[in-house]
Amino acid sequence: MLPSLSTVLLAATLLLFAGGPRTVSEPPSAAPNAQAPEAASSILNSPFSTRVVAYAIDAKLNTTSHSIDATETLVYKNLTGQPQQAFPFHLYMNAFQPQSTLMTEVRMSGARGVGADSGWNEKNHGSITVTKLEVEGAGDLTDKMQFIQPDDHNTNDRTVFQVTLPKPVAPGASVEFHMTFHDQLPEVLYRTGYKRDFYMIGQWFPKVGVWWKNAWNCHQFHADSEFFADFGTFDVNLTVPQTEILGAGGDLISSANNSDGTKSAKFHSEDVHDFSWTASPDYTIVEDTWTGSAGPVKLHVLMSPGHMKSAPRYAQALKGTLAWYDKNIGPYPYDRVTVVDPPHGAFNAGGMEYPTLITAGTTWYMPTGVLAPEDVVNHEFGHQYWYGMVATNEFEDAWLDEGINSYVEAKSMAALYGENASIINFPFATASEAQLLRIEYISMPDTDPITRFSWNFISDNAYGGVTYGKTGTVLLTLEKVVGEDTMLAALHEYFLRYRFKHPTGEDFLKTIEDVSHQDLKWYFDQAVYGTNILDYDIWEAHSDRLKWWEKEISRKKTTDEIYRTYVIVHRKGDFIFPVDVVVKFEDGTTAAEHWDGRDRWVRYTYDRKTKVASAQIDPGNKVRLDRNFFNNSYIVQEDNRATHKLENMWVFASEWISQFLAWVS
Amino acid sequence: MPSAVRPKTFISGAGLVWRWQRILWWIFIVNLVLAHFAIRGLVDRVSPALAHSSASERLVNGYDLTAVMELAVQPDSPLETPGPVVFHYSVVFAVFMIFSTGGTLATYVFDTKPSTTAFFEACGHHFWRFVRLLGYMALAFIPMGILIAICSAIHHSIDDKSNSPYPAAYFSGASSLLILLLLMVLRLWFDMAQVIAVADDETRMHRALRRAASLLKHNFGSLFWLYLRISLLAWIFCGLGLYLWMYQLSPWSITTAFLLTQLMLIFWIATRLWQRASEALWYRQYQAVMVPEPAYPRSPAPAPVPYSTAMN
Numbered sequence A: 001m002l003p004s005l006s007t008v009l010l011a012a013t014l015l016l017f018a019g020g021p022r023t024v025s026e027p028p029s030a031a032p033n034a035q036a037p038e039a040a041s042s043i044l045n046s047p048f049s050t051r052v053v054a055y056a057i058d059a060k061l062n063t064t065s066h067s068i069d070a071t072e073t074l075v076y077k078n079l080t081g082q083p084q085q086a087f088p089f090h091l092y093m094n095a096f097q098p099q100s101t102l103m104t105e106v107r108m109s110g111a112r113g114v115g116a117d118s119g120w121n122e123k124n125h126g127s128i129t130v131t132k133l134e135v136e137g138a139g140d141l142t143d144k145m146q147f148i149q150p151d152d153h154n155t156n157d158r159t160v161f162q163v164t165l166p167k168p169v170a171p172g173a174s175v176e177f178h179m180t181f182h183d184q185l186p187e188v189l190y191r192t193g194y195k196r197d198f199y200m201i202g203q204w205f206p207k208v209g210v211w212w213k214n215a216w217n218c219h220q221f222h223a224d225s226e227f228f229a230d231f232g233t234f235d236v237n238l239t240v241p242q243t244e245i246l247g248a249g250g251d252l253i254s255s256a257n258n259s260d261g262t263k264s265a266k267f268h269s270e271d272v273h274d275f276s277w278t279a280s281p282d283y284t285i286v287e288d289t290w291t292g293s294a295g296p297v298k299l300h301v302l303m304s305p306g307h308m309k310s311a312p313r314y315a316q317a318l319k320g321t322l323a324w325y326d327k328n329i330g331p332y333p334y335d336r337v338t339v340v341d342p343p344h345g346a347f348n349a350g351g352m353e354y355p356t357l358i359t360a361g362t363t364w365y366m367p368t369g370v371l372a373p374e375d376v377v378n379h380e381f382g383h384q385y386w387y388g389m390v391a392t393n394e395f396e397d398a399w400l401d402e403g404i405n406s407y408v409e410a411k412s413m414a415a416l417y418g419e420n421a422s423i424i425n426f427p428f429a430t431a432s433e434a435q436l437l438r439i440e441y442i443s444m445p446d447t448d449p450i451t452r453f454s455w456n457f458i459s460d461n462a463y464g465g466v467t468y469g470k471t472g473t474v475l476l477t478l479e480k481v482v483g484e485d486t487m488l489a490a491l492h493e494y495f496l497r498y499r500f501k502h503p504t505g506e507d508f509l510k511t512i513e514d515v516s517h518q519d520l521k522w523y524f525d526q527a528v529y530g531t532n533i534l535d536y537d538i539w540e541a542h543s544d545r546l547k548w549w550e551k552e553i554s555r556k557k558t559t560d561e562i563y564r565t566y567v568i569v570h571r572k573g574d575f576i577f578p579v580d581v582v583v584k585f586e587d588g589t590t591a592a593e594h595w596d597g598r599d600r601w602v603r604y605t606y607d608r609k610t611k612v613a614s615a616q617i618d619p620g621n622k623v624r625l626d627r628n629f630f631n632n633s634y635i636v637q638e639d640n641r642a643t644h645k646l647e648n649m650w651v652f653a654s655e656w657i658s659q660f661l662a663w664v665s
Numbered sequence B: 001m002p003s004a005v006r007p008k009t010f011i012s013g014a015g016l017v018w019r020w021q022r023i024l025w026w027i028f029i030v031n032l033v034l035a036h037f038a039i040r041g042l043v044d045r046v047s048p049a050l051a052h053s054s055a056s057e058r059l060v061n062g063y064d065l066t067a068v069m070e071l072a073v074q075p076d077s078p079l080e081t082p083g084p085v086v087f088h089y090s091v092v093f094a095v096f097m098i099f100s101t102g103g104t105l106a107t108y109v110f111d112t113k114p115s116t117t118a119f120f121e122a123c124g125h126h127f128w129r130f131v132r133l134l135g136y137m138a139l140a141f142i143p144m145g146i147l148i149a150i151c152s153a154i155h156h157s158i159d160d161k162s163n164s165p166y167p168a169a170y171f172s173g174a175s176s177l178l179i180l181l182l183l184m185v186l187r188l189w190f191d192m193a194q195v196i197a198v199a200d201d202e203t204r205m206h207r208a209l210r211r212a213a214s215l216l217k218h219n220f221g222s223l224f225w226l227y228l229r230i231s232l233l234a235w236i237f238c239g240l241g242l243y244l245w246m247y248q249l250s251p252w253s254i255t256t257a258f259l260l261t262q263l264m265l266i267f268w269i270a271t272r273l274w275q276r277a278s279e280a281l282w283y284r285q286y287q288a289v290m291v292p293e294p295a296y297p298r299s300p301a302p303a304p305v306p307y308s309t310a311m312n
């Protein structure tokens, strides 16, 4: 249940007296106004989720040692339908050590902008130590904690521990864990940590695994994996120096100054599966409001120094994306979104999603023609749906969050910023999000199926190319089969069916089949579960005189000449997909063909009083999975304009390299 | 230096370039032809993929970056990086420029219509001197390299420590400007050494460099301003050209784009020659005023003299 109006007023009153030395205020309480709960509940019944966990965390940030000391109480409700005695927990912060599985994988093939050959920097060391673990009714079980490595048996990896209780927890009963832990934060690496006086704190507390598919699901932290957790409530009390400006994935309930120069801020969040927060004395807060079908949403944008020019761009993108989702997918039920703009040098904290809090990214010189600030907000906000509410397993089914989100990103960015220039928009150069996804895909098209567990891809590039690029492209191509409107209707239905649940890939695919009333196994087997490449080309398109053995008719009688035109369409790849072919003739007539693509090639023959002008597979380029659009057509009349244009640029560049060398010699 | 030397050098330098503009055209043509050959292989590979495909419209009716990326990521990509080839041709051009500088400077220094033979004789006469000078230039780049590394380290340190990105950006801007100015001074110094080598037929390059350094030291203001203002003109013109190309020309103006880009290059070469001519003129005037007779032994330079076989 979302906080009431009285809570807002209380928090606002407290805020008036809780100001630090800065003129910038704390983010005001993000609790909804009086209309929000009613508006939301008319669409969604609160509580929205099945609340399995209730976390209460009391944490104190030490800005000198860049560490956190905290206590955590977790009430876990056993809804597994069977007694539970051993409970696994994530300790993500332990991944920031050279022998961890994450760092081993980074060293192997890189990830998140960190190259495979990058050395180890001790500044990036991070850890989480649970110094005490008690279970209500069972006493101190600190000694019973045991690190486990369910994925790779790397005993140096300490990102998961398990504790076995003396007695099982009965089905329907609850168990209460009390932990004391200490986080040593890394200098920003893999989304979390500090940079100078900026803090982005994610994956920072012991988090219990998820009982899923009749087993505990608690994977180690991998270079190419994100997260998975159960829904519940969070009550987090953060104590930080009074100079800090806080942002968090929860409603600010209260904030009060302490006598030791610190202040304590209480946050509450519900029907979410994670809690992250940020602190910096340098933030400038930009506020806005957007009202959708579930009521008003407060937008807090925490801007880092030098980035204020991007603030309106973030806000505009956020509002546009909220509106797009509200119209096409479903209501956003929370009363807040916080956008964190990491400062320069903290790039790795950017581009990340947490429930109701996202991190963006920009630079002081970001040109307006590069829509990176808009895109990152669009993408990370999209995760509020595909991860936040439709809480799929990001370890095992990364395509369900990143892939679906990439598809929607391509659609919504095109709607908001233009079909062909949704990511780069200069008069002299353009690029669209949909095409960039396709480029990602065709860079690594056939090493891994989409459904591969995120840490099992051949490389980080393949993880990105397939999970984001291929999935997005697979869904864009599916529009060709079921129609664009049906795809959006299917996503809307998928959201309604599975929000606040943990659906699987099969659930998603079945929803598309249900909504489209089509059996799409033929497509999913190839596109989702397979690695075949889709590539069709025009093998040949030419015309010959039908009566080739007769002497060529004189020029004035040319109209009587009949030509036989041959067009061969070739399936170059092993992916079978029905395609449309349009053959155009010199007299302006056309012939439209549809080929099921099952054989390796097909030949079309036409006898007409005209010659072939062009042959085109898939006019409009709807089959975006096709690896090469350039071989999809053959125009008889040679056109060298594109070549000349490129040639001109290359000549110019080459001339200037020569000029530079001449100048320095 | 006497004030009599200062005026008119700037304008007269341009006059010299205009008068002996064949040098400009030849340099431009060689640059263009070498660049053309450098990218020929690339064009030959990409042409079949584009010439008969409707997908190439993405490059004609605009410039879709993803179209180029698509070509680049194909397994049999026609866009194989031509980097090494372009570099090799650029080296050839640089060598050509070292070679032609002797003839160019002789023409400007003596301001007489050179015959083709005399021009190339002057080129050959000075070539190895200028190659030796290049060795000194490489040595001079060592402290520049160290300076660049230091500035880069300071930039990273400021960037790392400062909460605002601006101090590092301002430092970066200021240090880049400083490095650019120092590079220009270095270039000017070597330019003057080349002028001395030609005008006085100086054979020892260390001596030419010493004399050029002394000239520069005592006349820094007038010489550097002479050099800088021509550079400023070049940058302004090329910046304007780039702006027109990128923002004003329609995507399908391919011929106009070619003409515009080549016009930028011609102007760039012309301004570089303008600097050379002004430097030569400056030295000629300096000699006339300050050093009527050289105080050192000199061998006869192959000064270009009018011949009936003048370059045409």
Ligand SMILES: [Zn+2]
Binding pocket: A379, A380, A383, A401, A402, A405
């Ligand atoms: Zn994402």
